[in-house]
Amino acid sequence: MTDLRDIVAAASSAPSAHNTQPWEARIRSDAIELGVAEGRTLRVGDPTGRDTVLALGAWTEAAAAAARARGRALDVQTLPALADPAVIVRAERRDPVARLTLGGEVPVQRTALDRRLTYRGAVRRVPGFLEAASAVVPPWIRLVPIAAGDLRRLSALGTADTLTRPGVAEELASWLRLSPQHPRYGLDGLSDRVLLLPPRLAALAAPFTRRRRLRDGAARVARIGGDLVRRVLLEVPVQAAGEAADADHFVLVVESDELDLGTGAALTRILNSPLGLPAETVFEAGRALMRVWLLAAERGIAFAPHSEVLDSALAQGELQYRLGLGRRTVPLFVTSAGRPLAVPPRSPRLG
Secondary structure, rough: HHHHHHHHHHHOOOHHHHOOOOOEEEEEEOOEEEEEEOOOOOOOOOOOOOHHHHHHHHHHHHHHHHHOOOEEEEEEOHHHHOOOOOHHHOOOOOOOEEEEEEEHHHHHHHOHHHHOOEEEEEEEEEOOOHHHHHOOOOOOOEEEEHHHHHHHHHHHHHHHHOOOOOOHHHHHHHOOEEEOOOOOOOOOOOOOOOOOOOHHHHHHHHHHHHHHHHHHHHHHHHHHHHHHHHHHHHHOOOOOOOOOOOOEEEEEEEEEHOOOOOOOOHHHHHHOOOOOOHHHHHHHHHEEEEHHHHHHOOOOEEEOOOOOHHHHHHHHHHHHHHHHOOEEEEEEEEEEEEEEEOOOOOOOOOO
């Protein structure tokens, strides 16, 4: 039991969209049952459950790394609830999505869990990182570079487009912690420190995250502004590739042709599903993503995720066109990566 509690505590450092920490680990006599915590999914911003499944996979890989650091293997069994929107998207039921059991002894492997970084400030590119990272993911995953200028535009387009969707701005605001007076400032969400907001701007915006009437009014303004920005960006040509970058910018994609997903109607159902892939595949991609993030941590590299690019059908479509990705190549994660030029603030954790 002690080993399992230690592993669960260590795995809590795993990444998640908006720092929602959507996992719920229940310790049984001989195993960890992994579920989805009520109120910790992004029902509006992540309607397919992509970010939640990736986070669950990342948490599982963090747990496996913590187990290896203690000289134990961790056997992972995914369960049917992993593909159930009532569990993954709405968290209406507490069915476990995976069962993790301690396995036999393995050579002790040090872990960089306590050094994993997310940073949205200035960074320096570390040569050779993408090549090294490609070696720790399975052959059905590719890490595809994207030009810095293209990513900036697609990020702006994705943000503007998603803000036009009813409920997105309100949901995002509910996860902002812009003042120490916020009751959940030290627990979860995106703080002013993590977002690197100037103190005056954070103080000005903080009331809009805590007071419902102000938040709803700001969300209406954001929808109008988002629509205007989206219209402008759709008329701007995509910037040419090859721009010098101060970081590695890349997309984690799954090559579904490299997987045995069946044929005919069965394959069509999977490709037309909300995720475009089986939930187990996205879960395993989350585990691979965590391995890449831990490799980055060993080299002092931080990630700056750009989930807004994939949250928008417009931005994702342009991304796939720009990178020449076919219908069976599914992007799951977009990020920038580099060594921070300042000490990154730590995201709060529930523990």
